[in-house]
Amino acid sequence: MKSNFVFQNLCGTVYRQGNVIFTPDGNSVLSPVGNRVSVFDLVNNKSRTLPFENRKNISSIALSPDGNVLMSIDEDGRALLVHFRKGTVIHHISFKAKVNHVSFSPDGKYIAITHGHKIQVWKTPSHLVREFAPFELHREYTGHHDEVVNVCWSKTSRYFVTTSRDMTARLYTLNPLEGFKPKQFAGHRDVVISAFFSEDEKTIYTVSRDGAVFAWSAKRGVSAEDSDVEMDILDAPSTSASGANLALEHTVAYTRWGISNRHFFNQPGTKVVCATFHPKTSLLIVGFSTGVFGLWEMPSFTSVHTLSISNEKISSVAVSASGEWLAFGAAKLGQLLVWEWQSESYVLKQQGHYYDMNTLSFSPDGQNIATGGEDGKVKIWNASSGFCFVTFPEHTASVSSVEFSKQGQVLFTASLDGTVRAYDMVRYRNFRTFTSPTPVQFSSLAVDPSGDVVCAGSQDSFEIYMWSVQTGKLLDILTGHEAPVCGLAFSPTGDQLASASWDRSIRLWSVFGRSRATEPITLSSEATSLAFRPDGKEVCASTLDGQLSFIDVEEGQIKSVIEGRKDISGGRKMDGRLTAANNAASKYFNSVTYTADGTCVLAGGSSKYIIIYDRQEGVMIKKFQISQNLSLDGTLEMLDSRKLTAAGPIDSIDLDGDNSDLEDRLDRTLPGATKGDMSKRKYRREVKTTCCRFSTTGRSFAACSTEGLLIYTLDELNNFDPFDLTLDLTPENILKQLQQEEWLIALIMALRLNEIKLVQVVYEKIDLRSIQLISRQLPQIYIIPFLNFVSKHLESFPHVEYDLLWISSILTAHGKHIKENKGQLAPTIRGLIRGLMNLEGSVAKLSDQNTFSLDYILSQIERNEKKPIDQNGLTELGIEVDI
Template identity: 70%
Template sequence: MKSNFTFQNLCGTVYRQGNVAFTPDGNSVLSPVGNRVSVFDLVNNKSRTLPFENSKNVAAIALSPDGQVLISIDEDGRALLVHFRKGTVLHHMNFRKPVAAVAFSPNGKYFALTHGNHIQVWNTPTHLAREFAPFVLHREYTGHQDDVLSITWSRTSKYFITTSRDMTARLYTTDPLDGFKPKVFGGHRDAVVGAWFSDDEKTIYTVSRDGAVFTWAAKKTIADDDSDIEMDILDLPSTSASAEKAAEFVAAYTRWGVAARHFFNQAGTKVATATFHPQTSLLVVGFSSGVFGLWEMPDFTPVHTLSISNEKISSVAVSPSGEWLAFGAAKLGQLLVWEWQSESYVLKQQGHYYDMNTLSFSQDGQTIATGGEDGKVKLWNAASGFCFVTFPEHSASISAVEFTKQGQVLFSASLDGTVRAFDLVRYRNFRTFTSPTPVQFCSLAVDPSGEVVAAGSLDSYEIYLWSVQTGKLLDILSGHSAPVSGLSFSPAGDRVASCSWDRSVRIWGVYGRDRASEPITVSSEATSLAYSPDGKELCVSTLDGQLCFVDVESSEIKSVIEGRRDISGGRKADDALTAANNAASQYFNSVAWTADGRCVLAGGASKYVVLYDRTDGVMVKKFTVSDNLSLDGTQELLDSRKMTEAGNLDALDDAAADEEDLADRLAADATLPGAQRGDLSKRRTRRDARTNCVRFSSTGRSWAAASTEGLLIFSLDEGAAFDPVDLALDLTPESVLSTLENGDHLLALVMALRLNEKPLLQRVFEAIPPADVRLVSRQLPTTHALQMVRFVAEHAESSPHVEFDLVWAAALLTSHGRLMRERKGEFAPVLRGLFRALQDWESSVAKMCDDNAFALKYIISQNRKAEVEAEAEAGNPAMENGTLLY
């Protein structure tokens, strides 16, 4: 059993806080998800989460103009400089203050960030070489009286404009200029959200939180006592150098004045975020009411207004082409990409509103179902990371979800007293199961045939069994004296096992007449259980941190694993006990067997997920779900520097002082007439780092955890590894092509596989003659067999060379079939991809044949008629009057 599972993707969370950003090509959106950053590919419909982690939740991100360097800054000002394509951390930096905004200059030489009421401009470190001190401060700028909110660079990178809560905007130059003083743009009556240059940089637009838009232009008259230098920009020569110098003088030495004032006139709302696209002169504004609008400047012509949410829009970004708009809503965890010209959604994703309670893998491992506290059931594509279906029928928290073995039906149990069955072909709720008296269901199990569904109750302590075909209640199993915390059908489907808080495990016969079941006593309250793949054992987790393995035939506990020390970890801010002595997190609440039944995966109210070997009873590996310090329970030891006379600084409620909107600060409660300060009993709570559910995929190559951060997917590395051992100085694309021209197809293919460059590999692959495919496949080294099968599967999905790919697939399966059978765990995902491509071919050919059946019959009949006429004209004795005699 391999244990080198690595983090692959984060689903279930698409946006938390901070700013969203587009890549320079405009095809992808970067979104902060907790202390990580996710990349949503809008063209290929895929998402990936970069493997690095910040210390706390990400507050600001920025991507360099060349798309190579990403800077990610958390709430405390700790920054990571990341190689964007590789996802590796290059450098660390602590700015020691919260950063509200960070922006790269258009030429990529600098990046500017807010530092309280100051602005710092740093030289951009190189991503090509390691440096001892990569961060070099270029200049620090002062002048604002309150925190700086935004930074906007000019197109020439010579100057930038900043906005602040002190209701002003200021213009600074990157390098000193003779006689230049920073320009101050005042007149607003609220904090200035943003300021931008027009495309020709002769106009500046500022937007304040109260909904005012000021247009700034050069003043026509200059006072006699003005100290600025007066220059006639229009008289400069029209060379490129002069144009750049003219643009520099326009911003630096122009006396700016208000040319126009506009107002959004949105009653009862504030401007939450805004951005501007200079090429199209579009101003995009997001309001605190969930409404966004587009205005064309400088005429302030309204283009479009739409309500996309019921909560405040936290961030907005515009693609470089100006066609797509990205919006993030922090309270709802929502990310939207809107194409404003066609008025359609490019991307609309939203995670669960609060915690994710449960999950389940489909039989093929391609789909993951999750249920949350918000009462919604969501289906996620494991490959792309996107949610493609949401079922909102439940009215209370989801406690369990289960797929049938066939994968066409999904069941969910909820605290609203219903169990619902969803058709995954038509995506509808086709059956609802209820109990005779209203109860809350906290556990769920489906038999392997998909004909019987069972649910355990939280308050009546009974187990209900229904028929899926008729929807009728088949039986009620009574015997437990506490809530039924876990249910599991045996692989044969003739038994169902249940565990309860009454410290017992029971095994029930489903089809027998005798419903009596003898309890199997465990050491403490049972929290979950799972049948082994062979059906001979049960794994039961208890509240005292043990994993009990029960023999099904003898109904006896065969062995016990003590997991308290393995799962314990993480001390909360208000805990009086250390993490090692705190029993609150020292138990498992979810267990899952691996596909081969050799290991057990367990997770609980801790930041750890533990993998145990069943035979030896030892811990194989411990996985850390999250190191996010913004969550409670991720630190082993508390920081003594945060201990004050008032208590731990992390436990103090200072959220109201940090809120930007007055309504959020007051937290006004309409049920208290005359209240000026809102509900004083409202308190801020920190979410705990915990795992609510763990599940293994049926292939055994990946597992998922429903945690506080979202749906974390860990898998074995299936990508082709870059192995420099096989490389040499003479192994270049030119040498590969020369070898191919010489006719040595096998050597050229092996060299291309070692380089692992897809365009080169495709060129070599398609140049091999079909007659040589079997020989090349037979002589291909076994080390490259997996990589070659994966390439053929990918090539078959996008290439029109059907017969050529079929010849290659047959040759590889024939030559390396024994290797694939011995290493079926590694080859299973690749073979599924090849099988999917073959299925697509079969369906398309079958459809084409069905569509052309009558046409083919007509062509055959016409051909036969022509043959008959030809035989008749030739005087065939078997023909008479054009009719066959036999």
């Protein structure tokens, strides 16, 4: 059993807080998710989560204009400089203050950040070399009297405009200019949210929270020569020729700015939360606190359209470089939207669970994952793309368990609302609802391998209910437990049902036999979950004292026990009186599952760890830490005594009453409410795992955590592979080898460098006669990347015969290696099969079209043979006839 699982993706949560941004090409959206950053590829319909983690939740991100460097800043002002394409952290720095906004200059040489009531401009570190002190402060700018909220650069990177809570905006120059003083734009009556330059930099727009838009342009004066001619007034530093040239070169800096127009959105009872501007099309995009966004064309302030897209306020808005797509993030709903305003259609619409996930289940083919949440919704996620494509909202209370049928065509869900529902995964509808004679809350669920019988365990009546899926009728009620039934599982053979309860027992039921008598198997403590081994001969149960008990099904006895208290314990709560080692609340597993081959078990609990145990040896193989986010409770092993006050930990003190905005000071929470309602919550979320499951292929596993749905995999999906990189491995040397017809060396060097365009150039230059020889000599380590490239090449380029020759030669030369490592090569082979199937479909379609065309031509010839031959008529049909 391999244990080198690596983090692949974070699903279930698409946006938490901070700002969303587009990549320079406009094809992807970056969204902060807790202390991670997710990238949503809008063109290829895929998502990925970058592997780095900030110390706390991210408050602001920025991407350099060339798309190479990502700046990610958390709530405490600690920043990471990340190589965006590799996803690796290059440098880190602490700004030691909260950062509201960060922005790269258009030339990519500088980074501007808000630092309280000041603005700092830093020189952008190089992402190509490692430096001892990479961050160099260029200048610090002052002048604002309150917190700065936004920075906007001019397209020349010489100036930038800042907005602040002091209801003003200021214009600064990057470098000092003779006689220049920062310009102040005053007149707004509320916080200035954003300020923007027009395309020609002759107009500056400022947007305030109360819905006012001011257009600032040069003040008009009267010409000294002709009183009928108006001129723009410039604050020239001097009357000399050099001063005049300086004034013309820096027109923006020396312009005397004044208000030329005042516009108002006139949206009653709402506030402007966020705004952005697209200079090329002069479009102003504004998001309001009521979930409405609008587009206005400047400078005429013509409304293009307004639309309500959410029930909560829009927290962030971004526009792509082309101006076609708009991205919106709603923090309260965890919603991310990408809107194409010209066609008025959604490009992307994703929303996670409103609150925590409770349970998950892999589909039999491992392609989809079903999750159930505290909000009563059931969502289906694509494991490879990371997108949710179906949401079932029928449940009215927390979903406690979800299970796929063995064929994968039906999804069963159990909920605390007293219903068990069956969903058709072909038509995506709820076709059956199962209820009990008296209302109960269902806490566990099991489905017969045939899919004909579904069972659910109750939380209050301690009974197990059995229904027929075909008829929907209640078949039987199994009694015997004396406490809530927390776990149910059918054996893979379908002849037995295992149930675990808080009454410290496990029962094995012969549900299809005549006798309902069963003897309880006593455990050391209250059971929390159970799972059958894939061969059906063993059951693993987790208990409240931190043990994993393994029960032999035939003998009905506990064969072995794994003590996991020390392994699972970890993390101290902020207000906890006990240390992590002595806290019993985090010392047990609440979810356990077997691996696909049954040699190991995977277990998770109310701590930050997920653990894999070897079943035979009873030892821990590997421990995974699901999060390093210090914003979550239970991440730290030791508390920081510097944050302890007389009133308790400083993080536990509610500071909402000190906010400057009235709507932030208002307390609308329900007294004592913790979960299950739609009110605002004040307590810190705990890092924990509620459910973990292995996929049927055994190549990946997923876990429901506080952060979202974490997916770990054995398949290497990174774009960059630094294997055997040397200084002479350059594109120039590769092309030189290609000119010398050293095909194999050039191909290996291109695969090492892993530049797709370079691999394509080398691949298409190789001589046909050398394909078989190169295929036999290609090292096995390059088979996976090469076959991945060929499968994508097959789908995108017309060199069909050339690609088929390569595929045939590779499979012939390395068939034994592929068969021995079919698990590792499974994703590659599936991609290859998909490409070949698409090719087969297109060839078949083309053949059918040609057949129909030939049949039509022949039928026309037969028809014309009965008539005198008309050369012009045949020529019109496209047939050349020589008479």
